[in-house]
Amino acid sequence: MTAKAKLLSDYRSPEFTIDQIDLTIELEPQATRVTSVMQVRRQGRHNNPLVLEGEQLQLQSVAIDGRMLDATGYSQTDTHLTIAEVGDAFELNIVVMINPQANTSLEGLYLSDGAFCTQCEAEGFRKITYYLDRPDVLARFTTTIIGDASQFPFMLSNGNQVAKQQLDDGRTAVTWQDPFPKPCYLFALVAGDFDLLEDSFQTMSGRHVTLQLFVDKGNLDRADYAMASLKNAMAWDEQVYGLEYDLDIYMVVAVDFFNMGAMENKGLNVFNSKYVLANARSATDQDFNGIESVIGHEYFHNWTGNRVTCRDWFQLSLKEGLTVFRDQCFSEDMTGSAVNRIDDVAIIRSHQFAEDAGPMAHPIRPQSVIEMNNFYTVTVYNKGAEVIRMMHTLLGADGFRRGMDLYFERHDGQAVTCDDFVQAMEDANAFDLSRFRTWYQQAGTPEVSVTDHYNAETQTYTLNFSQQTPATADQSDKTATHIPLRIGLYDDTGAAIPLNTEAKLTDGNVYSLLTESASVTFDHVKTAPTPALLKGFSAPIKLNYQYSDVQLLTLAQHCEDGFTRWDAIQSLLARYIWQIADGETSTLPQNIIDGVLAIASDGEIEAALKARLLQLPTVNGLVNQRQQIDIHPLLNALDVIREQLASALYDCCLALYQQLQQPDYQLDAESIAKRSLSASCLGWIAAANPPAADQLCVALYNNSDNMTEQLNALTIANRFDLASRNSLMDQFEQRWQDDGLVMDKWLNLQGCWNSEQCFGNLAKVEGKPFFKLTNPNRARSLIAGFSAMNYRYFHAQDGSGYQWLAEKIQNLNSINPQIAARLINPLTQWRKFTAPQADQMKAQLEQIYQLSDLSKDLQEIVGKSLG
Numbered sequence: 001m002t003a004k005a006k007l008l009s010d011y012r013s014p015e016f017t018i019d020q021i022d023l024t025i026e027l028e029p030q031a032t033r034v035t036s037v038m039q040v041r042r043q044g045r046h047n048n049p050l051v052l053e054g055e056q057l058q059l060q061s062v063a064i065d066g067r068m069l070d071a072t073g074y075s076q077t078d079t080h081l082t083i084a085e086v087g088d089a090f091e092l093n094i095v096v097m098i099n100p101q102a103n104t105s106l107e108g109l110y111l112s113d114g115a116f117c118t119q120c121e122a123e124g125f126r127k128i129t130y131y132l133d134r135p136d137v138l139a140r141f142t143t144t145i146i147g148d149a150s151q152f153p154f155m156l157s158n159g160n161q162v163a164k165q166q167l168d169d170g171r172t173a174v175t176w177q178d179p180f181p182k183p184c185y186l187f188a189l190v191a192g193d194f195d196l197l198e199d200s201f202q203t204m205s206g207r208h209v210t211l212q213l214f215v216d217k218g219n220l221d222r223a224d225y226a227m228a229s230l231k232n233a234m235a236w237d238e239q240v241y242g243l244e245y246d247l248d249i250y251m252v253v254a255v256d257f258f259n260m261g262a263m264e265n266k267g268l269n270v271f272n273s274k275y276v277l278a279n280a281r282s283a284t285d286q287d288f289n290g291i292e293s294v295i296g297h298e299y300f301h302n303w304t305g306n307r308v309t310c311r312d313w314f315q316l317s318l319k320e321g322l323t324v325f326r327d328q329c330f331s332e333d334m335t336g337s338a339v340n341r342i343d344d345v346a347i348i349r350s351h352q353f354a355e356d357a358g359p360m361a362h363p364i365r366p367q368s369v370i371e372m373n374n375f376y377t378v379t380v381y382n383k384g385a386e387v388i389r390m391m392h393t394l395l396g397a398d399g400f401r402r403g404m405d406l407y408f409e410r411h412d413g414q415a416v417t418c419d420d421f422v423q424a425m426e427d428a429n430a431f432d433l434s435r436f437r438t439w440y441q442q443a444g445t446p447e448v449s450v451t452d453h454y455n456a457e458t459q460t461y462t463l464n465f466s467q468q469t470p471a472t473a474d475q476s477d478k479t480a481t482h483i484p485l486r487i488g489l490y491d492d493t494g495a496a497i498p499l500n501t502e503a504k505l506t507d508g509n510v511y512s513l514l515t516e517s518a519s520v521t522f523d524h525v526k527t528a529p530t531p532a533l534l535k536g537f538s539a540p541i542k543l544n545y546q547y548s549d550v551q552l553l554t555l556a557q558h559c560e561d562g563f564t565r566w567d568a569i570q571s572l573l574a575r576y577i578w579q580i581a582d583g584e585t586s587t588l589p590q591n592i593i594d595g596v597l598a599i600a601s602d603g604e605i606e607a608a609l610k611a612r613l614l615q616l617p618t619v620n621g622l623v624n625q626r627q628q629i630d631i632h633p634l635l636n637a638l639d640v641i642r643e644q645l646a647s648a649l650y651d652c653c654l655a656l657y658q659q660l661q662q663p664d665y666q667l668d669a670e671s672i673a674k675r676s677l678s679a680s681c682l683g684w685i686a687a688a689n690p691p692a693a694d695q696l697c698v699a700l701y702n703n704s705d706n707m708t709e710q711l712n713a714l715t716i717a718n719r720f721d722l723a724s725r726n727s728l729m730d731q732f733e734q735r736w737q738d739d740g741l742v743m744d745k746w747l748n749l750q751g752c753w754n755s756e757q758c759f760g761n762l763a764k765v766e767g768k769p770f771f772k773l774t775n776p777n778r779a780r781s782l783i784a785g786f787s788a789m790n791y792r793y794f795h796a797q798d799g800s801g802y803q804w805l806a807e808k809i810q811n812l813n814s815i816n817p818q819i820a821a822r823l824i825n826p827l828t829q830w831r832k833f834t835a836p837q838a839d840q841m842k843a844q845l846e847q848i849y850q851l852s853d854l855s856k857d858l859q860e861i862v863g864k865s866l867g
């Protein structure tokens with residue numbers, strides 16, 4: 001059956017609402033009984049029947065106000081239960097049976113390594129019982145869980161535990177009550193045996209909140225960082241937004257089988273264990289950062305998502321864009337470093353720009369959706385966060401806070417739209433955001449082209465801007481949007497020139513480009529300047545200005561804005577990578593090599609920033625700069641530049657590497673920065689002198705006691721296929737084979753092994769006992785390691801890389817459609833590539849599209865890619 005799209009423009013408010021639901025869930029792996037008692041009310045004047053959503057449910061009984069309905073009283077399809085004759089207010093009692101053990105989609109109620117667990121966002125509650133499964137129906141939930149307490153010592157749900165009793169048959173019944181009305185996507189249930197880390201937090205008004213972190217048995221020594229991050233997040237939200245936690249208990253459960261990062265269920269967050277469990281021996285600095293940001297993210301959702309939720313799923317960015325922005329600010333404040341911004345921008349440029357230019361292009365507020373799970377995207381999340389950040393830039397921190405205050409004052413307890421959010425920002429600041437709203441309607445990456453003119457006589461400097469958004473797969477006509485450009489001018493020595501202009505600049509020299517074209521003139525400019533036009537990446541756009549190499553070197557060496565420095569080097573290197581790929585030149589000019597070397601040896605540059613400044617452009621970032629790519633010449637050009645720079649940087653990097661060694665492991669910002677720069681140096685050493693790097697990798701692997709350094713050694717041995725690569729990989733496997741989360745790192749390295757042997761190797765790795773396609777973390781590590789990071793072999797000339805991925809997708813289609821739809825992404829980009837790659841990729845997609853049981857998730861994505 002071909003799936004049908006739902007449209008934002010078809011939104012209608014619900015015909016019925018549910019004020020209260022009392023759920024009783026009797027746990028049994030293959031036959032769980034779910035009884036729900038709902039207080040239902042008709043909304044408005046109509047005589048329509050009550051239509052409830054429900055999937056994969058075995059209906060046992062339906063009763064209204066205590067009266068059983070026979071089969072003539074209702075009708076059922078695969079997806080709905082319709083009850084024709086209902087009053088204006090009534091009690092509806094429904095009993096269904098479900099099979100959690102057979103649920104490999106990890107949506108609804110399922111088993112994660114023996115523990116019961118739910119995932120209801122976006123539309124998973126309908127796999128638990130019949131319901132009005134939409135976010136604008138807010139009910140008070142009471143949940144009674146019945147099960148064997150010896151098997152499931154912890155039976156958890158949202159809110160506060162209000163009762164616990166032993167039943168006559170030996171089972172235990174635990175009842176939870178959530179005082180806050182909520183949409184069903186925030187419902188959660190967990191039952192299992194865990195180790196518990198407990199702590200508490202005193203809120204700014206003096207209330208005590210119990211904090212509980214549930215982890216798999218034996219993992220308590222990996223739970224402290226998550227707990228500390230939670231307390232930091234709670235304090236941060238009070239300080240920055242005046243937002244306090246609102247229940248007496250906050251629970252976090254870490255599970256091994258989870259499709260995404262984590263889920264903000266009210267009072268009971270469920271986390272992918274990857275974003276909870278960490279200690280120095282088993283986790284990298286990057287893992288710790290990920291934990292801090294995801295713990296923060298889910299906590300911040302309590303206000304931006306739960307207290308104020310979405311009217312419908314098209315408004316997903318209302319909660320996600322805003323909450324990503326909040327977690328990014330939180331991480332920036334915790335690390336106090338400019339490099340967070342660089343790393344956030346890198347995600348936009350490598351991944352979001354690709355989505356915006358590809359078959360799945362959609363605005364941050366999509367207008368048409370077939371499978372909602374396909375819209376948990378970098379566009380909705382990360383571009384959504386950039387859109388919120390632009391409002392923050394335009395309104396300033398105080399103005400943004402005023403807008404947030406008004407938003408909560410107006411909408412606490414409601415299900416609202418993105419427009420309601422923008423309206424609050426606008427009203428609180430009397431700031432016109434009418435043009436700005438385009439960001440919610442238009443897909444595609446705006447391109448701003450800039451020319452300039454310096455008049456030495458009048459000492460004036462003029463910048464001419466024009467903007468244009470290319471047509472996207474979903475929309476052809478685009479209008480001009482509101483683009484904040486944070487500008488700086490620099491003289492030849494790199495000194496900043498004060499900005500004098502009649503044009504209106506907001507706080508921090510931000511110019512609002514509102515029309516298709518506009519000009520700004522600056523006075524008292526004594527020499528022709530070098531402009532920085534998008535400081536801090538003030539808008540998620542592509543900026544075109546014909547910089548000279550010398551201007552870019554000036555910005556790279558002197559600009560006070562870390563992002564601009566990084567961006568300048570990236571632009572310079574990208575320019576020559578393309579020239580080499582196109583056969584226009586074969587070398588990097590000496591002044592650029594010298595410039596990069598000057599940065600590497602500059603003792604003033606903070607280590608974390610230096611590590612970023614020494615990065616080569618990513619393949620994805622480069623691919624996003626052009627319409628069509630001949631991939632192998634591009635990869636070869638990157639190798640040429642890498643080798644050239646490496647031989648120039650070798651001595652400097654070797655010296656730096658030695659200086660950066662730390663006697664013992666610490667997890668503070670400075671130590672992390674040193675490890676990151678040290679890894680970057682090791683990479684350059686490996687590119688210049690593999691045998692020397694091999695020795696260093698072996699020494700680093702054997703002498704360090706922390707995962708960050710060991711994985712750095714392994715990553716470089718793997719990327720440069722150094723002599724010790726196989727023996728280090730074997731050692732690692734021996735040591736960690738029983739630890740799935742750690743083996744994810746190894747699986748990922750196997751996937752991106754830069755070696756001709758990688759194909760035979762993949763088959764071997766798939767046969768390992770710790771590799772399971774049913775576990776999303778395992779599947780993603782190996783599959784995305786290969787297809788999203790191993791460019792040379794994924795794009796192998798004979799198409800075997802594409803075929804390998806297509807086989808995995810076909811298997812995952814029936815196991816876990818959501819994961820299949822994510823992992824197929826590299827194939828869907830086929831139009832970007834020249835022949836023969838494009839045809840080979842397309843052929844694989846066509847085969848997948850023929851599958852008889854193709855999921856809705858894949859139908860939407862493959863259909864759009866081929867369409």
Ligand code: 0A1
Pocket residue numbers: 107119121122259260261262263264297298320373376
């Ligand atoms: N709201 C969660 C993300 C999430 C979405 C869907 C899921 O399963 C289908 C799971 C989690 C967040 O933003 O953290």
Ligand code: ZN
Pocket residue numbers: 297301319320323
């Ligand atoms: Zn979120």
